[in-house]
Amino acid sequence: MKSEYGGKDFKDNLIMCAMCLPVFAYILIFCYAPMFGLVIAFKDYRVDLGILGSKWVGLENFKFFFTSIDAFRVTANTIYLNFLFIAAGTAAAVVLALLLFEVSKKWLIKAYQTFIILPSYLSWVVVGFMTYAFFNPSIGLMNKLIGGVGGAGVDWYAEASVWPAILTIAVVWKNIGLNCVIYYAGLTGINHEYYEAAAIDGAGRLKQMWYISIPSITPLISIMTILAIGGVFRSDFGMFFNLTRDIGTLYPTTDVIDTYIYRALRVLGNEGMSAAVGLYQSVVGFILIMVTNTVANRFESENALF
Amino acid sequence: MVKVKRSEMFGGSVINLLLILTALACLIPFVIVISISLSSEAEIAARGYGLLPRGWNLTAYRYVFKKPEQILQAYKISAIVTVAGTALSVFAMSMAAYCLARKNFRFRKAFMFYIFFTMLFSGGLVPTYILVSSYLRLSNTIWALILPGLVNAFHVVLLRTFFQKLPPALFESTKIDGANEFVIFTRIALPLSTPALATVALLGGLGRWNDWFNALLYINTDSLVPLQYLLYRIMSNLQFIAMNYNTMPEFARDTSAIPSETMRMAMCVIAAGPMMFVFPFFQKYFVKGLTVGSVKE
Numbered sequence: 001m002k003s004e005y006g007g008k009d010f011k012d013n014l015i016m017c018a019m020c021l022p023v024f025a026y027i028l029i030f031c032y033a034p035m036f037g038l039v040i041a042f043k044d045y046r047v048d049l050g051i052l053g054s055k056w057v058g059l060e061n062f063k064f065f066f067t068s069i070d071a072f073r074v075t076a077n078t079i080y081l082n083f084l085f086i087a088a089g090t091a092a093a094v095v096l097a098l099l100l101f102e103v104s105k106k107w108l109i110k111a112y113q114t115f116i117i118l119p120s121y122l123s124w125v126v127v128g129f130m131t132y133a134f135f136n137p138s139i140g141l142m143n144k145l146i147g148g149v150g151g152a153g154v155d156w157y158a159e160a161s162v163w164p165a166i167l168t169i170a171v172v173w174k175n176i177g178l179n180c181v182i183y184y185a186g187l188t189g190i191n192h193e194y195y196e197a198a199a200i201d202g203a204g205r206l207k208q209m210w211y212i213s214i215p216s217i218t219p220l221i222s223i224m225t226i227l228a229i230g231g232v233f234r235s236d237f238g239m240f241f242n243l244t245r246d247i248g249t250l251y252p253t254t255d256v257i258d259t260y261i262y263r264a265l266r267v268l269g270n271e272g273m274s275a276a277v278g279l280y281q282s283v284v285g286f287i288l289i290m291v292t293n294t295v296a297n298r299f300e301s302e303n304a305l306f
Numbered sequence: 307m308v309k310v311k312r313s314e315m316f317g318g319s320v321i322n323l324l325l326i327l328t329a330l331a332c333l334i335p336f337v338i339v340i341s342i343s344l345s346s347e348a349e350i351a352a353r354g355y356g357l358l359p360r361g362w363n364l365t366a367y368r369y370v371f372k373k374p375e376q377i378l379q380a381y382k383i384s385a386i387v388t389v390a391g392t393a394l395s396v397f398a399m400s401m402a403a404y405c406l407a408r409k410n411f412r413f414r415k416a417f418m419f420y421i422f423f424t425m426l427f428s429g430g431l432v433p434t435y436i437l438v439s440s441y442l443r444l445s446n447t448i449w450a451l452i453l454p455g456l457v458n459a460f461h462v463v464l465l466r467t468f469f470q471k472l473p474p475a476l477f478e479s480t481k482i483d484g485a486n487e488f489v490i491f492t493r494i495a496l497p498l499s500t501p502a503l504a505t506v507a508l509l510g511g512l513g514r515w516n517d518w519f520n521a522l523l524y525i526n527t528d529s530l531v532p533l534q535y536l537l538y539r540i541m542s543n544l545q546f547i548a549m550n551y552n553t554m555p556e557f558a559r560d561t562s563a564i565p566s567e568t569m570r571m572a573m574c575v576i577a578a579g580p581m582m583f584v585f586p587f588f589q590k591y592f593v594k595g596l597t598v599g600s601v602k603e
Contacts, residue, residue: 009410011486012410012486012487013410013411013412013413015486015487015488016405016408016411016487017413018488019401019402019404019405019487019488019491020401020402020405020413020417022398022401022402023398023399023401023402023421023457023462024402024417024420026398026456026457027420027421027424027457029437029442030434030437030453030454030456030457031424031428031429032424033429033433033437034428034429034430034433034434034437035427035428035429035433036429036433037429037432037433037434037436037437038429038430038433040432040433040436045436047440050440051436096325096328099321099324099325099328100325102318102321103318103321103322103325108322111329112325112328112329113589114586114589115329115332115333116328116329116332117586117589117592118332118333118336118582118586119332119335120592121512121516121581121582121585121586122516122578122582123515123516123517123518123534123537123578124516125516125518125534125535125537125538125541126534126537126574126577126578127335128538128541129339129537129541129570129571129574130335130336130338130339132541133335133338133339133342133355133571134335134338136355138354139350139351139354139355139567140354140355141338141354141355141356141357143354144353144354144355144356173331173332173335176328176332177332178592178593178596181593181596182596237519238518238519242538242541245541245542246542258431261430261431261432262431265431265432265435266523271432271436274431274432275430275432275433278429278430278431278432278433279430281430282427282428282429282430285427286426286427289426290426
């Protein structure tokens with residue numbers, strides 16, 4: 001025991017401190033400094049005066065945002081779309097995992113997985129190209145298809161009401177492969193004897209799926225959903241920005257907190273107000289993660305985040 | 307023992323049919339983009355996009371490769387950012403993760419919390435943007451593409467979990483031989499952790515390769531534009547190609563002669579295509595990154 005606190009231990013700790021230094025310094029500058037930088041949410045930020053030199057304005061920036069119609073719209077859109085993505089994404093991934101689990105040939109499972117994971121490697125920019133190929137109003141595939149059966153084409157990039165559905169399909173398409181992996185791993189962990197016993201009792205594959213497979217992964221589905229709910233105040237900026245091509249007529253249904261912050265910063269050039277919205281997002285996001293993690297811990301602490 | 311045949315459920319063929327349809331649904335958008343790039347501009351204008359090439363020809367690719375400098379430069383920037391960023395990132399994160407896995411490190415708990423807290427709360431876009439552009443003055447340098455996101459708290463946790471699973475006796479015996487912690491890290495811990503390092507490197511590398519957002523924020527210089535941001539510019543400004551090629555003397559000034567519809571998709575294929583054949587080879591590492599546990603000890 002004595003040697004643990006001796007000179008060697010001190011030297012080891014000194015070396016380890018040095019090894020941690022790059023990450024320590026990086027996080028200090030790129031993560032903690034911006035947290036303190038959030039004070040500009042309470043300031044009238046001017047580049048020439050800097051963060052410290054800019055004038056305090058109290059809650060003006062928050063007032064500006066929360067009294068605008070945008071506050072409700074972007075908050076509602078963010079939460080509504082995230083719930084759509086979680087519901088559709090989970091359902092699709094679970095169904096696919098259940099189907100995949102019924103396949104016996106190993107090479108076939110691998111082949112299916114390789115194809116369905118392929119979209120996950122794409123950037124949202126490229127998915128934006130694909131979306132455009134479908135929804136280009138004059139020469140896109142959707143309108144050609146509609147025209148083919150005698151319908152009138154839709155000006156998709158001017159029709160805000162259809163975009164929650166389009167975005168949901170895109171999210172499911174891009175993420176289904178990797179989400180499916182999580183549930184498939186859960187299924188392969190089920191004790192094989194259950195299926196054998198059920199087969200002896202005369203249960204068919206469908207009954208086995210209903211009474212063994214699905215109940216066995218229900219805890220996993222619940223925990224994944226709870227954790228996903230912790231993130232409903234954030235959204236994937238790249239998806240919204242590239243798929244809707246930042247077209248103003250689509251804002252009523254597709255403008256979310258992250259895209260609003262970006263525009264407030266880069267288009268309006270209002271750093272203070274933009275930071276105020278960011279602070280609002282971070283604080284609510286923090287509360288959501290703490291709450292959902294507490295729920296997850298009660299539920300099944302093994303899978304909780306922390 | 308009863309051998310359960312998994313393929314027997316309603317004939318198995320229904321299952322396979324559904325899975326084949328799903329796989330096709332995942333592939334069709336790729337096919338469409340490739341088909342458009344191989345179509346003739348006139349056919350596209352007359353009949354619209356199609357699932358199969360309309361009037362098969364390679365004009366779009368010929369146009370792109372007549373002036374390949376821009377796309378080659380973008381490839382170069384993306385490659386530099388991906389390789390340098392991933393190398394720096396994995397090196398720094400694995401050193402920290404190793405220390406976090408060592409029970410004799412005094413600041414283990416405090417440092418873990420210091421890193422973990424960044425997963426719960428962040429300053430967000432605006433202060434980070436001001437920091438990088440006004441205080442660190444990294445705009446229009448390659449560092450603006452490399453430094454943001456260099457340390458990922460989740461990846462540090464992933465690496466730490468892996469180091470913790472290595473037998474401590476291995477470290478202790480080397481220590482008795484007089485090796486210090488850095489030597490143990492480089493000689494023992496790193497060589498035994500290649501699967502974890504590969505997972506983190508690939509996850510980070512994929513993110514860097516596909517990143518366009520940092521370029522959107524910080525890059526105006528044409529020579530520093532990475533691949534995905536080049537594509538973004540092409541999509542956001544549908545006239546981009548026409549404008550760009552209009553300056554070329556060997557082509558007619560009439561921009562309608564330029565196959566912009568097919569060329570746009572050809573650029574997309576050239577930019578995104580090659581990696582689609584590379585990433586699947588590393589699939590097991592991407593999958594592994596998903597199935598690791600929580601932050602808890």
